[in-house]
Every structure is written in C-alpha cells, then in structure tokens.
Amino acid sequence: MTSTGGTVSETAGAVTGTGGTVVVDGLLVVRGGNEVLPGVSCSVQPGTVTGLLGPSGCGKTTLMRAIVGVQRIAGGSVQVLGMPAGSAPLRGRVGYRSQASAVYADLTVAENLRYFAAVLHAPASDVDRALADVDLAPQANQLVGSLSGGQLARVSLASALLGAPEVLVLDEPTVGLDPVLRRDLWALFHRLADAGITIFVSSHVMDEATRCNRLFLMRTGRFLAEDTPAGLLRQTGADDIETAFLRLIDAAREREGASA
Amino acid sequence: MNPRITLATAGRVLRQLRHDPRTIGLLLVVPVVLVTLLRLVYDGKPQIFDRIGAPLLGVFPLITMFLVTSIATLRERTSGTLERLLTMPLAKLDLLLGYALAFGAFAVLQVAIATAVALGPLGLHVAGPAWLILVLAVANAVLGTALGLFVSAFAASEFQAVQFMPAVILPQLLLCGLLLPRGQMQTVLRWVSNALPLSYAIDGLTRVTSTPGVPGAVLADLGIVLGCIVAALGLGAATLRRRTA
Numbered sequence A: 001m002t003s004t005g006g007t008v009s010e011t012a013g014a015v016t017g018t019g020g021t022v023v024v025d026g027l028l029v030v031r032g033g034n035e036v037l038p039g040v041s042c043s044v045q046p047g048t049v050t051g052l053l054g055p056s057g058c059g060k061t062t063l064m065r066a067i068v069g070v071q072r073i074a075g076g077s078v079q080v081l082g083m084p085a086g087s088a089p090l091r092g093r094v095g096y097r098s099q100a101s102a103v104y105a106d107l108t109v110a111e112n113l114r115y116f117a118a119v120l121h122a123p124a125s126d127v128d129r130a131l132a133d134v135d136l137a138p139q140a141n142q143l144v145g146s147l148s149g150g151q152l153a154r155v156s157l158a159s160a161l162l163g164a165p166e167v168l169v170l171d172e173p174t175v176g177l178d179p180v181l182r183r184d185l186w187a188l189f190h191r192l193a194d195a196g197i198t199i200f201v202s203s204h205v206m207d208e209a210t211r212c213n214r215l216f217l218m219r220t221g222r223f224l225a226e227d228t229p230a231g232l233l234r235q236t237g238a239d240d241i242e243t244a245f246l247r248l249i250d251a252a253r254e255r256e257g258a259s260a
Numbered sequence B: 001m002n003p004r005i006t007l008a009t010a011g012r013v014l015r016q017l018r019h020d021p022r023t024i025g026l027l028l029v030v031p032v033v034l035v036t037l038l039r040l041v042y043d044g045k046p047q048i049f050d051r052i053g054a055p056l057l058g059v060f061p062l063i064t065m066f067l068v069t070s071i072a073t074l075r076e077r078t079s080g081t082l083e084r085l086l087t088m089p090l091a092k093l094d095l096l097l098g099y100a101l102a103f104g105a106f107a108v109l110q111v112a113i114a115t116a117v118a119l120g121p122l123g124l125h126v127a128g129p130a131w132l133i134l135v136l137a138v139a140n141a142v143l144g145t146a147l148g149l150f151v152s153a154f155a156a157s158e159f160q161a162v163q164f165m166p167a168v169i170l171p172q173l174l175l176c177g178l179l180l181p182r183g184q185m186q187t188v189l190r191w192v193s194n195a196l197p198l199s200y201a202i203d204g205l206t207r208v209t210s211t212p213g214v215p216g217a218v219l220a221d222l223g224i225v226l227g228c229i230v231a232a233l234g235l236g237a238a239t240l241r242r243r244t245a
C-alpha cells in the first residue's frame, strides 16, 4: 500500500475511507479465457443508491456476480458487510436481482415469491409487500410464463425485495420498463436507501445516472470514473452524463493511443 | 441443511408439476399402457409376464424420474433460478433432497397405479407382498432422480440432457438380469453388472416375484439401492457449485 503510491483504488480508498458496505479490491475475473475484470477496485457506501453504468459487455454483470458470491474469481478480494462475498452469514442479507429473470415460468407470481420467501425465512406478508412495491398485485395469480417482459422483470425484482436484505444488488432492473414505472422504481430505491439499505444498481442507459447518489462509470472491465453525478459533470465540463461519459471515453482512448 | 427449506423446495417442485397436467398424465398413464402391452405381448405365456412384470414396474419410475429431473435441474441452471437460490440461505442438500422428496412422492402415485393395474385386471402373479414392489420401485424412482441431478451438471443443453438417458440408464437395463440372468453372464459383464445399482433393484423385484414374505435378501438389495441413492446425491452435491465461471 505504501510503496506503489497513487493508484486509482488507493485514491478512491482515501476519499471514501476503508469502510464501505461493499469493498472490491484488485478483483481479477477471467471468463472464457479473457480477463473480463483485470483487477478493479471500488467501494460502495452504506445507505446510498450507487449506479454502475457502462455499455453492454463491459463487465457489470460479472462484477455484480462477484459481489453476491456466485462468480469464480482469479484474484483480489470482495468484502460485503465486512465479510468475504458469498460467505454463509451473508446469504439472506444480500438481495440479488440477476439480469436473467431467475424465476419459475411454470409457477404463478405469488407461488414464486412464496417459495423464495420460505427459503429466506421471510414472513408470508412480505409477498404482498413486494408485489405492491413493484405494482404487480393484480398479476399475483398469473403464471409467470404468461407475463409481459416488463412484468417479468418486476417479478424478478420483487423476489430480491423479500426478507430484510441490507444490501441490494440489482442488475439492470429497469430494462424494458415504461417511464412511469421506472420513475416509481427509482423512488422505491431511494426510499429503501433512506431506510439504510445499500443499493448497487447497474444500467446501460445513461439517463438513469442522474437518479443515483454515486456513479461508477465502467468501460471494458475498468472504471473510468467514480463520482457523484454533479461531480462528473463538473469534472468533464459536460451538460449531461452521456456527454460526460463520451468525454471520459475519448480521454481514455487518447491515453491508450499515446501509450500504444 | 434445513428441513423447512427442503420441504418448501419439494412443495415448489410438486407445484410446478401441478401446472403441467400433460406431464402428470404421461407420467401416470404411460407405465399402465406399457405394462398392459407387455401382458398382451405375452398373452400365450403368462409365466413370462409373471417373471418380468414386477421388475419392469421398477424400471419405469427409474427412467421417467431420471428424465424429468435432469431436464428440471438443467432449467434451474439455465434460467438463473439456481444461481438465485445459491445466493440465499439454501444448502445444496436442501435442493437435492427437495427434488428427491418431490419426485419420490409422485412416484408413489405412479407405481401404485401401475402395480394395481398389473396385479388386478392384468392378473400378474407375485409370491411376495405388493407393498414391497411399491417400496423397491419408489426407491428406483428416487435413484433416477438422484442420477438425473448428478448428470445434469454435465449437460449444457436439453439435447445433451436427454442423451444421458440412453447413456446412463440403458446399459444398466441391458445388464440388470432382465434379458439374461446375471449368473449366466460372462465374468466381466457380471462384474460390471455387480457395480450397477439397477441390478440390485431388479434382483430384489425378482425375489419378490418368486418368494413369499419379506426375505432378508430383498432388504439387502433395497439397502444397496438406498446406498447408491446416497452416493448419487453426494456426487450431485459435489457437482453443484455456488461459484461458476
């Protein structure tokens, strides 16, 4: 830590402190022979809505899988709530909504949620609460296989809201949803964060960035920036996050070109 | 492991089945049709039907539960539900035993219907008690489920999963003693046969066919089948990884 000096991770560590609900340090992930995450570091602060933004294929899902402990990792460490990611005491304290819907198509919405609630040892009333949270109560007794894409996405999200998770890892939860619903869900995320839950949410849609307290901008397995939305605009002199992101990419490309 | 989660998992698997009446119908009706066909094929030779009827009642649940389980668990892997469950406080054994319980319970119904039809209208004669056929056949069903759970780890698609049926089950069927008594096989084949779980289930059912009461040898056969179930579930647990590439 002392000899190597100002790497990005240490700078970020200095800003955010060593604490953090999620602390990723030098995470190395190899998938299909490629270094998908070539040693990344970041930390997610408690009670915030932290966004992970980047184009599809940049490694968002891989990072989230590492945080919930289902991704095989080749190096580095991931700590969640002070414990190694995926360790037994964390199961149930970390809610995960994977990018795949991960629900049973041949069960009804309520049957799906009741099963996951039973596994989590959550009270039965959680099912109704989660259904109301994602505005899916009218579909409770419909087979999941017959839902529309947006409804399916919401069943999946509802399953992650069961029990009493302290951390929610949500992989593109608002994809394919209409604007009203998206606004409602982001309001829900902030309500949950205000109640002390840490939300780590990914998106490849830049206009969602402004709804986050903090942002990680990612490109091909690396972080381009870690800041508040306002800080990013200030740092790049851009008017919106999309422009800011493009400027950061151009700057990164120039550095790569210079070093090549 | 947690009995509450195991039972919730078994209930969930049965609930999935309940939403699929066609599969339920096939699982219950096909064994009855096949055992009836067998009776008709050996219409002039009831002694042959009597010899192989009970053993075959134990083969159907092995095949069907193997297929149903390997496809069901493959779906859990590909749909992401397995990954979600493994982030939750669910032990691998909760999942494996949940499946074994659910399909074992369903097999009780499947075997009871086929056995009742065989012993009643089709006039199958066995010396031993009918409930012993049920016990051995249900053990076979659970063995099928346990093997299905294990091999699904090696299947990346439904196409591959169904190919494991001829690969894993048919050799056992060829060598279990139904075609040729195991005592008459070449030495090497007999050794192989001795190492395959279905051989003991069929030995047991053959003994029930010819011997009244509950011979100790049948209980020994049953014990071996149960041991194979435990071993297959253990292998299934070993191939179920929380972390994947």
Ligand SMILES: Nc1ncnc2c1ncn2[C@@H]1O[C@H](COP(=O)(O)OP(=O)(O)O)[C@@H](O)[C@H]1O
Pocket (backbone or CB within 6 Å): A031, A032, A033, A036, A054, A055, A056, A057, A058, A059, A060, A061, A062, A063, B245
């Ligand atoms: N199972 C896998 N095997 C090999 N490569 C994979 C696998 N899953 C994802 N990848 C690759 O890893 C990279 C990052 O993928 P991912 O984390 O899913 O990105 P994102 O979620 O940002 O779209 C991509 O290049 C993708 O092709």
Ligand SMILES: [Mg+2]
Pocket (backbone or CB within 6 Å): A057, A060, A061, A062, A099, A171
């Ligand atoms: Mg993704």
